[in-house]
Amino acid sequence: SKVIGFRDSYLFEVAAYELSRLLRLDNVPPTVLRTIGGDHGSLQLWIEGSMSDSVRLKRRKNPPDGTRWSRQMYVMKVFDELIYNTDRNLGNILSDRNWKLWMVDHTRAFRSSRELMSPAQIFRCERNLWENLQKLDEGVAKNRLKKYLGPEEIRGLLKRREKLVSYIRGLIEKYGENQILYAFH
Numbered sequence: 001s002k003v004i005g006f007r008d009s010y011l012f013e014v015a016a017y018e019l020s021r022l023l024r025l026d027n028v029p030p031t032v033l034r035t036i037g038g039d040h041g042s043l044q045l046w047i048e049g050s051m052s053d054s055v056r057l058k059r060r061k062n063p064p065d066g067t068r069w070s071r072q073m074y075v076m077k078v079f080d081e082l083i084y085n086t087d088r089n090l091g092n093i094l095s096d097r098n099w100k101l102w103m104v105d106h107t108r109a110f111r112s113s114r115e116l117m118s119p120a121q122i123f124r125c126e127r128n129l130w131e132n133l134q135k136l137d138e139g140v141a142k143n144r145l146k147k148y149l150g151p152e153e154i155r156g157l158l159k160r161r162e163k164l165v166s167y168i169r170g171l172i173e174k175y176g177e178n179q180i181l182y183a184f185h
Helices: 011-022 053-058 064-081 127-134 139-147 151-175
Strands: 031-036 039-044 093-095 101-103
Touching: 011 031, 011 039, 011 064, 039 127, 053 093, 064 101, 064 127, 064 151, 127 151, 139 151
Parallel strands: none
Antiparallel strands: 031 039, 093 101
């Protein structure tokens, strides 16, 4: 069945990087538009010495700091919810030599949906991401993303941001800030 408003686009790779910068995240590799030999696409920095989560699990390698790893996963879940990334899988979660989590492959994100996908997967939120989500300037976001996203995709993103902020605020009200928000040390 065809999903209405679905695009699989290299433009979303650049949009994900630009949005990550607006949110002051540093776990989406730098990505730019390029035309090579007449082909339009995006070019993304390769994370040297990285392994996908599928390889990591096959090799039975566990991060040395499980708490830090799960906190990085929470950042990814919040970001994926925001961008409506339906294609996060073990092959596009990378870890580098220092066990930093990197998010790649966002070509199937940025749907025009104004609903959240599965907010129940969000239990916690990194404090700086929470602050930056709340204060994301709509005008700045529209201006920064309009080369990569259509008007409906931008409207969907901004509506999901509103719902995500409301959802996380509800978690904080219910369980307390110290149970929901955390900081990397």
